[in-house]
Amino acid sequence: METSHVSALQLKHAGLERRIHEELSRPMPDDAVVQSLKKRKLRLKEELARH
Known part of the structure; x- marks a missing residue:
C-alpha cells in the first residue's frame, strides 16, 4: 500500500x-x-485498518 494513500486517508479522518x-x-x-x-x-x- 502506498504511504501517500494511507496519509491521505489519515488526513481525511482527522478532518x-x-x-x-x-x-x-x-x-x-x-x-x-x-x-x-x-x-x-x-x-x-475501516479502510485504514485494511492497509
Whole structure:
C-alpha cells in the first residue's frame, strides 16, 4: 500500500474528526450532520485498518 494513500486517508479522518467536533460545539448541533460525518469517519477507519 502506498504511504501517500494511507496519509491521505489519515488526513481525511482527522478532518472529519474536526468537523464532528465543530458541529457538536455549536449551540444547536445538527444530529443528521453529525451522524453522516461519523459514518464517513468509520468507513475511512475501516479502510485504514485494511492497509
